[in-house]
Amino acid sequence: MSQALAADGVRVRAPGKLNLFFQVGGVQPDGYHDVASAYQAVSLYEDVWATPSDEFTVAVTGTVDVSGVPADDRNLAVRAARLVAQRIDHAGGVHLDIVKHVPVAGGMGGGSADAAAALVACDALWGAELGTAELLKLASRLGADVPFALLGGTAIGTGRGDQLSPALAKGRFDWVVVPSDAGLSTPEVYAHLDELRDRPDIAGGPRVPAVDPGVLQALRAGDPVALAEHARNDLQIAALSLRPDLRAVLELGEASGALTGMVSGSGPTLAFLAADPESALEVQITLSAAGYEALHVHGPVTGARVLP
Structure with missing residues (x-):
C-alpha cells in the first residue's frame, strides 16, 4: 500500500x-x-x-x-x-x-x-x-x-x-473455546511446571522438545479424530494445578461430544476439538447451558x- x-x-x-x-x-x-x-x-x-x-x-x-x-x-x-x-x-x-x-x-x-x-x-x-x-x-x-x-x-x-x-493442514478444524474471567500469568505457569517437575512422581522435560509426528500426519490428512489422539500440552498440568476449577469444565466439554479438551497455551482458556461444525455446535450449546461462555471458532x- x-x-x-x-x-x-x-x-x-x-x-x-x-x-x-x-x-x-x-x-x-x-x-x-x-x-x-x-x-x-x-x-x-x-x-x-x-x-x-x-x-x-x-x-x-x-x-x-x-x-x-x-x-x-x-x-x-x-x-x-x-x-x-x-x-x-x-x-x-x-x-x-x-x-x-x-x-x-x-x-x-x-x-x-x-x-x-x-x-x-x-x-x-x-x-x-x-x-x-x-x-x-x-x-x-x-x-x-x-x-x-x-x-x-x-x-x-x-x-x-x-x-x-x-x-x-488440510480442510477445516472446528473448536469450541471457553474463556475465563481471570487470566493466568505465563511466567507463573512455567515456574509452576518447573516446580512440579522437581517431584519424583512427575516426569521432567525432554532434552530436545519435538512435535509428535502423529500431529503432523493428522493435520495433513485433515483428520480431527487423529489429531485429538495426539494433541497435548505440557503446561496443562501446571495450569490445572493453579486453577483446579477448570477440570470440571474439561470433563463437561468432553462428555458433551468433544473429541478432546485441553488448556490453550498457558491457559486458562480451554479449547475443545470437535469432529465437525455440527458437533461443535452441540458442545457449545451444552457448555453455554451450564453457564460458561463458549465460542465456536475454526482454523486455520x-x-x-x-x-x-
Whole structure:
C-alpha cells in the first residue's frame, strides 16, 4: 500500500491462536524454556486501526475484559509501532485503536496478535513496504507468538517458539473455546511446571522438545479424530494445578461430544476439538447451558492482513 493511499488510516485484523501440541523442555540457564509447538490460527480476531499522529498513543476496547491491558508504552502493539518507526527512521508517531475479541491473558496470543497487526498497519500507513521477511525479524523481537500471528495458518514452532516452519493442514478444524474471567500469568505457569517437575512422581522435560509426528500426519490428512489422539500440552498440568476449577469444565466439554479438551497455551482458556461444525455446535450449546461462555471458532485462518 502506498503512503498516499494510507494517509487517512489503516485497519488490520490478526487472529488468535491455539496450541494443538505443546511440549516444554527443561528450564535453561537464562530462565527460559525451549519448546516445540503446533500452532493454528483461529477465527477469533483482534482489530487494529492505525492513524497518523505526532506521538505514539493507544486506546483499547473490546468484547472482552480489557481492564488489565496497558494503554501506554508497555502495550506490545505500541512497542511494535516504535520498532517499525525506528527501522525506517520515521519522524512522527501513530495512534492505535485496538478492538480486542481474544481473551486477555488467556493463552490465545491476543497481545501478540495486536503486535503483529500494528507491524502490518504501520508498515502500510507509512508506505514502508518492508516485506514479510523484515517484518518477521521485527516480530521475533517482540515475543515468541508474534511471528506466528503475522503469518497465520498452521505452523510448527521450535526454539522459544518463534522459529517457525509452515505445516500443511488440510480442510477445516472446528473448536469450541471457553474463556475465563481471570487470566493466568505465563511466567507463573512455567515456574509452576518447573516446580512440579522437581517431584519424583512427575516426569521432567525432554532434552530436545519435538512435535509428535502423529500431529503432523493428522493435520495433513485433515483428520480431527487423529489429531485429538495426539494433541497435548505440557503446561496443562501446571495450569490445572493453579486453577483446579477448570477440570470440571474439561470433563463437561468432553462428555458433551468433544473429541478432546485441553488448556490453550498457558491457559486458562480451554479449547475443545470437535469432529465437525455440527458437533461443535452441540458442545457449545451444552457448555453455554451450564453457564460458561463458549465460542465456536475454526482454523486455520490467515495471519495479520490489511482490511478495506
